[in-house]
Amino acid sequence: MTTVALRDVSLIYPGGTVAVQDVNLSVADGEFMVLLGPSGCGKSSILRMVAGLQRPTRGQVVLGGAPADDVPARSRGVSMVFQDFALYPHLTVGDNIGFPLDVGGCLSAERTERITEVAKAFGIDDLLGRRPAELSGGQRQRAAMARAIVREPRVLLMDEPLSNLDAVLRSGLRGEIAGLARSLGLTVLYVTHDQIEAQTMADRIAVLRNGVLEDEGRPDEVYRNPATMHVAAFVGSPRMSLFKAYVQVVVDSHVALHIGGQTVELPWPDMRARAVAHYDGEDIAVGARTEALRPAPAGSSGPVLTGQVRHLEHHGHETLVSVDVGAWGVEPCGLHELRTGELVLRVRPDVRPAHGEYVGVRLCLEELHFFDLENGRRIGPRGRRR
Ligand SMILES: Nc1ncnc2c1ncn2[C@@H]1O[C@H](COP(=O)(O)OP(=O)(O)OP(=O)(O)O)[C@@H](O)[C@H]1O
Incomplete structure (x- = not known):
C-alpha cells in the first residue's frame, strides 16, 4: 500500500x-x-x-x-x-x-x-x-x-x-x-x-x-x-435549498435578510452577521438544509418564513414538503435539475398539509449557510481545516 x-x-x-x-x-x-x-x-x-x-x-x-x-x-x-x-x-x-x-x-x-x-x-x-x-x-x-x-x-x-x-x-x-x-x-x-x-x-x-x-x-x-454553493447543492439529500436574500445592515442591531417579501434578522453578535454585513445593499445566496427548518404556525414571531405548499413527497417514515416562500431560487450553474426557490421541510408522515396551504417555516439561524453569489464561495468563518 x-x-x-x-x-x-x-x-x-x-x-x-x-x-x-x-x-x-x-x-x-x-x-x-x-x-x-x-x-x-x-x-x-x-x-x-x-x-x-x-x-x-x-x-x-x-x-x-x-x-x-x-x-x-x-x-x-x-x-x-x-x-x-x-x-x-x-x-x-x-x-x-x-x-x-x-x-x-x-x-x-x-x-x-x-x-x-x-x-x-x-x-x-x-x-x-x-x-x-x-x-x-x-x-x-x-x-x-x-x-x-x-x-x-x-x-x-x-x-x-x-x-x-x-x-x-x-x-x-x-x-x-x-x-x-x-x-x-x-x-x-x-x-x-x-x-x-x-x-x-x-x-x-x-x-x-x-x-x-x-x-x-x-x-x-x-x-x-461546504466551501461553495455548488458543493452545498451537490452534497446531501434532499438537496440544500438555495435562495436569494438582499442584505441590509441595521447598525448596532442586526443584519436584515430580505427574502422575497419577508425579512429574517441575524443578530449582530453572531459572527456570521459581521461577515454578511460586508454585503450591505447586495444580494447573497442563503442555503438551508431540512435540519435547519421546523414547521411553525404561519405568521409566528422570530425567524419564520411563511409560504405555500407546492409539493409533497411521501417517504413512508417522513414527508418532505416543498414550501414556496416567494424568494428567488439560486441555481448553481451545472446543476440544472436543481429545484429552486422552495424550502424543503421534513414533517412526520401523519402531518399532511394540503397543496396550496400557507404554512410557517422556522429557520434555525445557526444552521443557515451564506454564499457569495458571484464566486459561489462560502461567506463567514469556515470553522474547519484550510
Ligand atoms: N480523450 C479525450 N479527448 C478530449 N477531451 C476529453 C477526453 N476525455 C475526456 N475529455 C473531456 O475532459 C473533460 C473531463 O472528462 P472526464 O472523463 O475526466 O470527466 P468525468 O468527471 O469522469 O465524467 P463522467 O462522470 O461523465 O465520466 C470532459 O469535458 C470531457 O469531455
Missing part, C-alpha cells in the same frame, strides 16, 4: 479541453478517497493520470513519495476497476481473476491459492468455473474487483464501479467494497457522481467541478460546512 499525491496537476486534452486544473490532492496510506462531481468534471481524467494512462500537461503525480512521471503504467502497482466490469468473456471467473498473475509469471500452486483467497473474500469462490455471461451484475463486479486486487496493488482505482447495477445491489455493495478495502488496508481512489456513495463509503471526499477541486474533507465536514 502507498500514498498518492497530485501536485498542481492540470490536464489539457488536444483540442483545448481543460479537464483538470491545478489540482492538489493527497491520499494517505490505506485511505478511501472518493472523487465526487457531476459528469465531465474531470474525475476519470485524474484516475487515468494516477494509473499512468495519461500524462499531466502540468504538475506531477507522486506515488509513495516518489514522482511517477517516468514510471510506466504496468510498473506503478496500480489496479483499476471500471463500471462495465471489463471481464474477458471467454475466460472463466477463476481465469479472469488469475489473469494478472499469469502476466506476472506466478507459479501454478501459488496462483490457485491466491485466486481462491480473493474469491473467498468477495464471496464468489463457488463461481470460479463459470464464465462472465453466467453471472449476475453484482457477481461480475465482485469478480472484476477480485481480479483488480489479486496482485495486491499499492493503489486501487475504481471508476463508477456500481453505476451499472440496480439500486438494491448498489447499496449492498457499497458497504461490502468499503469494508473490504479497509480490511485489506488498500489505498483507494474511487470515482462517482453519486453523493450517497461518497457520503457512505469515503474516509474523505474531494469534490470537483469543471476540473477544479472545490472542496475536500471528511464526508460530515463537507456536508456541514
Whole structure:
C-alpha cells in the first residue's frame, strides 16, 4: 500500500479541453478517497493520470513519495476497476481473476491459492468455473474487483464501479467494497457522481467541478460546512435549498435578510452577521438544509418564513414538503435539475398539509449557510481545516 499525491496537476486534452486544473490532492496510506462531481468534471481524467494512462500537461503525480512521471503504467502497482466490469468473456471467473498473475509469471500452486483467497473474500469462490455471461451484475463486479486486487496493488482505482447495477445491489455493495478495502488496508481512489456513495463509503471526499477541486474533507465536514454553493447543492439529500436574500445592515442591531417579501434578522453578535454585513445593499445566496427548518404556525414571531405548499413527497417514515416562500431560487450553474426557490421541510408522515396551504417555516439561524453569489464561495468563518 502507498500514498498518492497530485501536485498542481492540470490536464489539457488536444483540442483545448481543460479537464483538470491545478489540482492538489493527497491520499494517505490505506485511505478511501472518493472523487465526487457531476459528469465531465474531470474525475476519470485524474484516475487515468494516477494509473499512468495519461500524462499531466502540468504538475506531477507522486506515488509513495516518489514522482511517477517516468514510471510506466504496468510498473506503478496500480489496479483499476471500471463500471462495465471489463471481464474477458471467454475466460472463466477463476481465469479472469488469475489473469494478472499469469502476466506476472506466478507459479501454478501459488496462483490457485491466491485466486481462491480473493474469491473467498468477495464471496464468489463457488463461481470460479463459470464464465462472465453466467453471472449476475453484482457477481461480475465482485469478480472484476477480485481480479483488480489479486496482485495486491499499492493503489486501487475504481471508476463508477456500481453505476451499472440496480439500486438494491448498489447499496449492498457499497458497504461490502468499503469494508473490504479497509480490511485489506488498500489505498483507494474511487470515482462517482453519486453523493450517497461518497457520503457512505469515503474516509474523505474531494469534490470537483469543471476540473477544479472545490472542496475536500471528511464526508460530515463537507456536508456541514461546504466551501461553495455548488458543493452545498451537490452534497446531501434532499438537496440544500438555495435562495436569494438582499442584505441590509441595521447598525448596532442586526443584519436584515430580505427574502422575497419577508425579512429574517441575524443578530449582530453572531459572527456570521459581521461577515454578511460586508454585503450591505447586495444580494447573497442563503442555503438551508431540512435540519435547519421546523414547521411553525404561519405568521409566528422570530425567524419564520411563511409560504405555500407546492409539493409533497411521501417517504413512508417522513414527508418532505416543498414550501414556496416567494424568494428567488439560486441555481448553481451545472446543476440544472436543481429545484429552486422552495424550502424543503421534513414533517412526520401523519402531518399532511394540503397543496396550496400557507404554512410557517422556522429557520434555525445557526444552521443557515451564506454564499457569495458571484464566486459561489462560502461567506463567514469556515470553522474547519484550510
Ligand atoms: N480523450 C479525450 N479527448 C478530449 N477531451 C476529453 C477526453 N476525455 C475526456 N475529455 C473531456 O475532459 C473533460 C473531463 O472528462 P472526464 O472523463 O475526466 O470527466 P468525468 O468527471 O469522469 O465524467 P463522467 O462522470 O461523465 O465520466 C470532459 O469535458 C470531457 O469531455
